Amino acid sequence: MDLQLTGKTAVVTGGSKGIGLAVVRTLLAEGMRVVTGSRTITAELKETEAVPVTVDLTTAGGPARLIESAVAELGGIDLLVNNVGVGDTDDFAKGVRFNLLELPDDAWEHTFNLHFYSALRASRAALPSLIERRGTIINVSSVGARAAAAGPANYNVSKAALNALTKVISEQFGGQGVRAVTVSSGPVSTGVWTDPDGFVGRMAREQGLPHEVFMEQLISASGVTTGRLAAPEEVAQLIAFLASPVNITGSEHLIDGGMIKHV
Known part of the structure; x- marks a missing residue:
């Protein structure tokens, strides 16, 4: 199946490992040119043809710097995949072990900077190019957004905010040709x-x-x-399909092995 992505350009956040690395590999295999940003450049990422940018996406200026580097390298952006997430295991564990009375502000701030503000800032920086090219934003979320009471509370709430951001982008910029879609994974x-x-x-x-x-x-x-x-490659395949020129926007697409039961 030809996804009609050959020759197009993409930015993937958090592309050094896990789902992000699988997305990088899949998009490259579909003929896209890819720039990716992460704090570290892994050996596996170096083996790909992606252009890596070392950047801390939790900082206020990090996402914009990544997008600026990508535009300089690629000439413009057709696809932005906001994937970066989880981060340090200790931070993730705090959201499981502590309730609202115990979880400190800095845990919430770090989690939102990583999972929500990085996507907001990258989207904002990329939108001029995406409007020009009638491009697509895909936000990688989690089924935790639908089950906020289970698991890391700060993580789940940040992902719920990310889902809402997808809707906002779709509504505000759909008339200018920009699509925005959420992919929510389970384990x-x-x-x-x-x-x-x-x-x-x-x-x-x-x-x-x-x-x-x-x-x-x-x-x-x-x-x-x-x-x-689920395998990271399965998530990446779904993302590649949604990046193709299909009339899908503003919606959430689950890849959770049937974890979410309600309609």
């Missing part, structure tokens, strides 16, 4: 789940359980109908 086989020192691995040690056993228990308890983690 994905990234380091958060599979790395022994990742969030799930550390929780398993605290519970005195083997990593694999604890992971299977979490998947079951989460209500994942398929009984397995």
Whole structure:
């Protein structure tokens, strides 16, 4: 299937690993030119043909600097994938362990800077080019936005805000040819789940359980109908399809193995 992406340009935030790296690889395979921004440039990212930019996207000026670098490199932007997220395992764990009375302001601020403000700032910086090229913004969210009471509260609330941002962009700039779409994943086989020192691995040690056993228990308890983690490549394939010239905007697309049960 030809997605008609050959020769187009993309910016992917957080493209050094996990879902972001899979998106970079998939878009390159579809013939796109890609610039990606992250705090570190991994060996796996260096093996791709993407142009990496070292940048801290949680800072006020980081996203704009990435977009400026991308425009200089690519000449313009057809697609922005706001993917960066999770970050440090300790920060992620705070949202699980602490309730609203215990979770400090700096935890909320860091989480919103990473998951919401990075996307807002990158979108704002990229919109002039996206309007000119009738481009697309894809925000990578989480099913946690629909289940705010479960899991890291600050993370889930920030993702709910990101979902709302998609709607705002779609409504405000759809008339100028810009599409905005949300992709919400359930459990994905990234380091958060599979790395022994990742969030799930550390929780398993605290519970005195083997990593694999604890992971299977979490998947079951989460209500994942398929009984397995999604692969980052599966999320990337959905993103590539939504980046193609289809009449889809303002909507959320789940890739959660059936975790969300309500209509």
